[in-house]
Amino acid sequence: MDELTIKVPAPFAGVSDLGFTARYPTQEPYTPPADVPLVIEGPPDPMRKLLERLRMLRSGNARSGYLWTDPVMLSDEVVVMAFRDRSLEGATLADGHVRAGEYIANWVRPVVFPFLEDCARVAGLRLAELIEIRVQASQRQIAELHLRLEQIVQPNGQDVLWSP
Structure with missing residues (x-):
């Protein structure tokens, strides 16, 4: 597979100049x-909260x-972290279709979707109503x-990142 880049320019509610790229x-x-790194860029105040x-x-x-x-802050405007597939870690033949399904999902589903889902569900962050993906x-x-928010995740998080 050749290098592929997915850009999501403004996925968070309240801040239009914060986005991320998955490489x-x-x-x-x-x-x-391989691990898929995410480079997240934006203004200092929302980046600290993020x-x-x-x-x-x-x-x-x-x-x-x-x-x-673990997310690593490279500067006050850049954070990096990575998606790591662990679908086959410790797997045995008895795990069969369950592990195979996770493995296939990790290969087929772009990491931007679990990232956005986890930002809303786990981190409680409010996502924008319309999300652009390039x-x-x-x-x-x-x-x-x-994509409309409901095509990606429901329910949305409550906490808004916003820059003054």
Whole structure:
């Protein structure tokens, strides 16, 4: 698989200049899934609040087939973290279709969706009502989507990130 980039420019309610990019690295076929880094950028005040909430994702759902690495603040305007597939960790043949389903979901479903779901459900962050998603490969745009919140997650979180 060639490198793929998914940009989500303004997913959080109350702050239009905070967004993130997921970068799927180039990967050879039939190799274990690589971590998918997320680079989150925005103004300093909402980024500080967001960093605290992103730490909640680390302990989110212990039974899911993925986890989030600890968020790291590179500057007052940039935080990085990664999606890690763990669907096959400790798996046995007895786990069968349950683990296989998680593995397939992690390969097929773009990480922006579990990230947004976890931001609303686990971290309690309020998402924008309309979320734009841009997909690029090899510096060329493949798709641009505009999804309503209810197409991604329900219920929405309550806490608003906003910049003065």
